[in-house]
Amino acid sequence: MFTTGHDEANRAVVMAAARDDLKLVGLAVHGPRNAVDKVLKGATLHP
Numbered sequence: 001m002f003t004t005g006h007d008e009a010n011r012a013v014v015m016a017a018a019r020d021d022l023k024l025v026g027l028a029v030h031g032p033r034n035a036v037d038k039v040l041k042g043a044t045l046h047p
Contacts, residue, residue, distance in 0.1 A: 002010050014022065029036050 002013075004010065029040065
């Protein structure tokens with residue numbers, strides 16, 4: 001999975017995989033910067 005930066009190809013691979021075979025490896029947060037900063041304040045973003 002994700003051997004390419006091509007979004008549509010990556011989505012097709014994910015759609016073809018069984019749900020139980022998929023692992024959560026990240027999380028995206030989108031919104032106004034001040035709101036996102038407030039929600040994530042104090043969170044460890046990566047090791």
